[in-house]
Amino acid sequence: MGECFSIRQATVDDVDGIYNVFCSVQLRGEGLDDPEKGFLLSDYKNNPGFYKQQIEDLIEEYIVCEEQFSGIVAAFRGGVLDNPDFNNGWKGSPYEWDTEMLEGLGIIDVDAVGPVGRYYTTAVHPEFRGRRIAGKMKRFFLQSDEMRIAEYVVSTIVEEIFVEGLPQSMKNMASIGSNSKLGAVKIGQSSRYRCTKTVFGDNVELIVGLYITPVNGLRE
Numbered sequence: 192m193g194e195c196f197s198i199r200q201a202t203v204d205d206v207d208g209i210y211n212v213f214c215s216v217q218l219r220g221e222g223l224d225d226p227e228k229g230f231l232l233s234d235y236k237n238n239p240g241f242y243k244q245q246i247e248d249l250i251e252e253y254i255v256c257e258e259q260f261s262g263i264v265a266a267f268r269g270g271v272l273d274n275p276d277f278n279n280g281w282k283g284s285p286y287e288w289d290t291e292m293l294e295g296l297g298i299i300d301v302d303a304v305g306p307v308g309r310y311y312t313t314a315v316h317p318e319f320r321g322r323r324i325a326g327k328m329k330r331f332f333l334q335s336d337e338m339r340i341a342e343y344v345v346s347t348i349v350e351e352i353f354v355e356g357l358p359q360s361m362k363n364m365a366s367i368g369s370n371s372k373l374g375a376v377k378i379g380q381s382s383r384y385r386c387t388k389t390v391f392g393d394n395v396e397l398i399v400g401l402y403i404t405p406v407n408g409l410r411e
């Protein structure tokens with residue numbers, strides 16, 4: 192990271208900076224963008240009040256990577272260990288499990304996996320890509336006191352979107368590539384379901400992949 196960047200827990204003073212990063216990665220909503228860039232689906236730009244409030248409400252779950260002198264460049268939020276709401280969200284349906292991958296990780300029963308850390312949305316401003324910032328934030332997340340007992344990090348990734356009226360789907364190659372590089376293994380996939388309130392309106396279907404990363408390989 193050198194002397195130019197620092198990674199730290201976010202504070203309420205970072206709400207605008209985090210919001211700006213989210214805006215920098217949202218899709219234009221006119222046709223399909225370059226999948227290599229990665230994307231988030233929500234329409235952050237048109238709902239500043241709503242999203243800034245949402246960020247502020249969950250500020251303790253955000254980590255920021257800040258460039259000295261210029262401010263925040265990247266943000267993600269990580270969840271709470273053994274969060275019952277979260278466990279309900281990934282251990283049950285709607286995922287189709289990849290039993291071969293699960294076996295490869297030594298997981299016989301998904302319901303018995305734990306403790307896990309939930310890793311939420313990652314976004315790096317386009318100007319600061321390719322500097323391993325995403326990986327450094329994930330390692331920082333694992334160093335927190337709460338995460339010390341975690342055996343796995345689990346993330347859901349929007350892998351592909353299908354927009355009504357557009358001929359082709361779009362994959363999120365940046366997200367898939369970045370997670371795989373950090374040792375994440377895909378263990379399940381949801382069937383296509385409809386997503387509302389996106390930059391494309393309410394006519395978007397998603398394929399969501401569920402990825403799990405053993406933390407041993409990530410801890411420094």
Ligand SMILES: CC(C)(COP(=O)(O)OP(=O)(O)OC[C@H]1O[C@@H](n2cnc3c(N)ncnc32)[C@H](O)[C@@H]1OP(=O)(O)O)[C@@H](O)C(=O)NCCC(=O)NCCS
Pocket residue numbers: 216226227228229230231311312313314315316319320321322323324325326327347348349363364365366367368369370372
């Ligand atoms: C995904 C994202 C966070 C990666 O951030 P980053 O800091 O540039 O990624 P890193 O520098 O840590 O990249 C590490 C590895 O990830 C992989 N990777 C990164 N960007 C990639 C891309 N566009 N396509 C394929 N692989 C990619 C590469 O293997 C890279 O390793 P390398 O440098 O040895 O080639 C960033 O592209 C982004 O913010 N995209 C838009 C938002 C998004 O899609 N977020 C993910 C949703 S959960």
